[in-house]
Amino acid sequence: MNILVIGSGGREHAISWKLAQSERCDKLFVAPGNAGTASFAQNVEVGVTDFQGIKQLVLSEKIDLVVVGPEAPLVEGIVDFFKSDADLQSVLILGPDSEGAKLEGSKDFSKAFMQKHNVPTAFSKTFTKETALEGLAYLDTQEGPYVLKADGLAAGKGVIITESREEAKEQLKAMLLDAKFGEASAKVLVEQFLSGIELSVFVLSDGKNYVILPEAKDYKRIGEGDTGLNTGGMGAVSPVPFADAAFMQKVDEQVVKPTMAGLQSEGIDYKGFIFIGLMNMDGEPYVIEYNVRMGDPETEVVFPRIESDVLDLFEAATKGQLNQESLEINPKTAVTSVVVAGGYPEAYKKGDEMAFPEEMEGRFMFHAGTVLKEGKVLTNGGRVMALTGMADTLELAVEKSQALASEVKFNDKYYRKDIGQDLLALIQK
Structure with missing residues (x-):
């Protein structure tokens, strides 16, 4: 199959990296991609909401499957665009239509949806x-x-x-x-303010059937100890120690099933990811928010743990056949540390040359804000890379991730040195 991944961040690098491992992947394109995706796929300079440009690319390269990474094209109706265009109707596209994308595009809509379908959430x-x-x-x-x-x-x-x-x-x-x-x-x-421990649960839906992907916990604030300004995410861990089988059973029964039933009752044919931001309050799950795509940097710890062929999963989701697929998960722990440009999430500089350590087993470097120019990798965003370590224990995974973060070089680099430390403290109690 010829595949197009839309997006340019660490999430899209991780998704593309996993798709490239499939024996069924013939040609892989990423639009617009980054310096990381350029190493194994063909980057194409097309904007994520340039629907006409995407159409031309899909037709000229005979794309069979489109995977939409970020939320903006979904909210703006890229799936509706494909479904209504005679030239594109036969192309498989993974993502909800604009009605389904309201779960993220409108907090008011999603809150009303939760209340209507008895999904536990804060009052507002x-x-x-x-x-x-x-x-x-x-x-x-x-x-x-x-x-x-x-x-x-x-x-x-x-x-x-x-x-x-x-x-x-x-x-x-x-x-x-x-x-x-x-x-x-x-x-x-x-x-209403909810107190507890946050985590993220990811569902892949084909409109009727679903699989729950590995859960993750991310770290939003710029400063250690969860201080300072909110960011797009400074790190993540999967699995989450406090999300045991009993808690995840509650998530499935009290959150995922009513969400899926609600979508079907509203006539929303939801084929794609549902990212459920949760608060664990004394062992009970409450939904903070829905997103309609994978999280970033959570994807960079979730996808390394998926051992199934994700191309098979994605194709099955677009065709309503997820019940025919099985999901195999690696039991190891994955931790990612995000390195950012100095000043982020406020003003920061771009265009600094980068240097990288050697590849090693259990260490993955996912590019986010990077660009390839004249054979050099330069910084091109606030969140520059997500550096993932995978190991048998949380402690070793943290060590691998943090070592990678220290070894990647560029001017005025910053990263949090406490990613996963709160969970280590929880385990050691």
């Missing part, structure tokens, strides 16, 4: 510019911490959590009245 109320005064009055009736969420896509930065009621009010005004996150904060959810 939604406010707009017109009801901003009601929102401020509502905050006066609530106890902190206060959680404010922009309704639309905000590149992982549209959530504000604060202990201060006054700051919550200022942030609500900034989001609604000053368009802090642009159109994304035209609606804002004020949500």
